[in-house]
Amino acid sequence: MSTTTPLSNSQLIASLGLIKHPEGGYFVETDRQPDEVPTPFVDGKPPRSLATSIYYLLTHDDPNGVIHMNKSVTYHVLHHGRAEYTLIHPTSPPRIEKVVMGEDVSKGETRLLLVGTGVWKMSKLLPVDLAMGDKNTTGCLITEVVVPGFHWEDHQFLTMDGLTDLFKDSPNAEQHMDMLAPFVRKY
Numbered sequence: 001m002s003t004t005t006p007l008s009n010s011q012l013i014a015s016l017g018l019i020k021h022p023e024g025g026y027f028v029e030t031d032r033q034p035d036e037v038p039t040p041f042v043d044g045k046p047p048r049s050l051a052t053s054i055y056y057l058l059t060h061d062d063p064n065g066v067i068h069m070n071k072s073v074t075y076h077v078l079h080h081g082r083a084e085y086t087l088i089h090p091t092s093p094p095r096i097e098k099v100v101m102g103e104d105v106s107k108g109e110t111r112l113l114l115v116g117t118g119v120w121k122m123s124k125l126l127p128v129d130l131a132m133g134d135k136n137t138t139g140c141l142i143t144e145v146v147v148p149g150f151h152w153e154d155h156q157f158l159t160m161d162g163l164t165d166l167f168k169d170s171p172n173a174e175q176h177m178d179m180l181a182p183f184v185r186k187y
Contacts, residue, residue: 006080007137008136009057009060009061009139012141018057021056021065023068024058025056025065025123026059026062027056028054028055029052029054030053031052031053033049034049035049036050037050037148039148041153048149049150050149051145052145053143053144053145054143054150055079055141055142056142056144057139057141057142058123058125059125060125060130060136060138063125064122064123064125064183065124065183066183066184066185067120067183068122068185069120069121069155069156070146071154071155072149072154073115073147074114074144074147075113075114075144075146076113076115077111077112078111078141078142079141080141081129081138081140082100082103082109082126082140083100083125083142084098084101084125084126085098085122086098086122086123087120088119088120089119090119093171094120094170096176099113100126120158120166122183125140157184158185159184159185163180
């Protein structure tokens, strides 16, 4: 039986060398494969790393990311904590899915989440965890593996205009806009 005391968020940030992420939370790149593949997204662009990985941490003080999309496939692997992911699938009208990354599979939580190409996503700590948890240790740490490897050219933040356009033909457009607008990046 382990008697190790969990690290505080500030200790975790320092020990892993995490920095603020433009999407919200904290991150550090942990691997960038030297082998490259042609980009499947834009002809004539430089090749991409075969894969990249990062640690990504949401904390009590920085509890959510903003809606964004990667053209590459992204695997999310849970280390500790819980977070709710909102996924917006590119169907007509768009389909919204909520997935909780966590350890309690009996409640439908998952330790591994695959987000396919072209899917908008954002993550946030659960309100119940923020309300009941210790401010210094409440958080969610995951590893993200991106294939082909992450490149800013293959990434996009959702704007308010993009959100409006995305749900323009949705029968519940106003409801979706109200729910998602707080998580659109403010420039």
